[in-house]
Amino acid sequence: MKLFGKSEKENKPPKPPKPSRAPPPPKPPGRGMGAGPVKLPPLKMPQPERLPQGSPPLFIKVDKYRDVLKNIRNLRSYILNLRDALDVLEDIQKELANGVHVAQKTVDELNMILSSLDSFFLKPHAVEHEDIEEMEEREEEAYRPHHPEAPAPREMEGYVKDVYGELEKLRNQLKSIG
Numbered sequence: 070m071k072l073f074g075k076s077e078k079e080n081k082p083p084k085p086p087k088p089s090r091a092p093p094p095p096k097p098p099g100r101g102m103g104a105g106p107v108k109l110p111p112l113k114m115p116q117p118e119r120l121p122q123g124s125p126p127l128f129i130k131v132d133k134y135r136d137v138l139k140n141i142r143n144l145r146s147y148i149l150n151l152r153d154a155l156d157v158l159e160d161i162q163k164e165l166a167n168g169v170h171v172a173q174k175t176v177d178e179l180n181m182i183l184s185s186l187d188s189f190f191l192k193p194h195a196v197e198h199e200d201i202e203e204m205e206e207r208e209e210e211a212y213r214p215h216h217p218e219a220p221a222p223r224e225m226e227g228y229v230k231d232v233y234g235e236l237e238k239l240r241n242q243l244k245s246i247g
Contacts, residue, residue, distance in 0.1 A: 161242060168232075168239050175232050178225065 157246070161239075161246065164239055164242075168236055171232050171235065175229060179229075182225070
């Protein structure tokens with residue numbers, strides 16, 4: 070130990086200065102202990118790694134994965150069957166609406182025929198010196214409505230039979246579906 074000389078500490082080169090830290094930001098006035106929670110910057114959540122497509126997730130057992138795929142295929146087939154059934158139902162509804170429209174036209178035509186019959190029976194014609202042909206002709210005109218597109222009574226009978234046949238077909242189709 071030297072009394073009057075330089076000590077060992079002084080012989081050493083000076084230490085480099087410590088890196089300075091930025092001084093903490095000044096505290097806002099009025100904030101002390103218990104003044105409220107301190108807001109921290111949000112933490113960044115790591116994004117989960119995405120598996121390449123075509124490979125099953127690692128955390129599902131292979132048997133369960135196959136069951137999931139099988140259930141998805143079953144659901145897809147059920148959905149396709151449901152779509153087909155709805156299409157068939159839509160077609161049936163269109164046919165039914167068409168049948169109702171035809172039936173309404175037929176009822177209107179029958180109503181016109183009944184009106185002409187009613188007017189014929191309210192005002193009967195005198196039949197004294199007419200030929201049989203003229204009488205038949207007059208009867209046909211009496212049965213035929215005054216509508217230019219109205220069919221003759223014999224044609225009307227065939228038309229009504231056709232409409233009835235179509236309605237029977239629709240009824241059978243509805244029974245087979247239901």
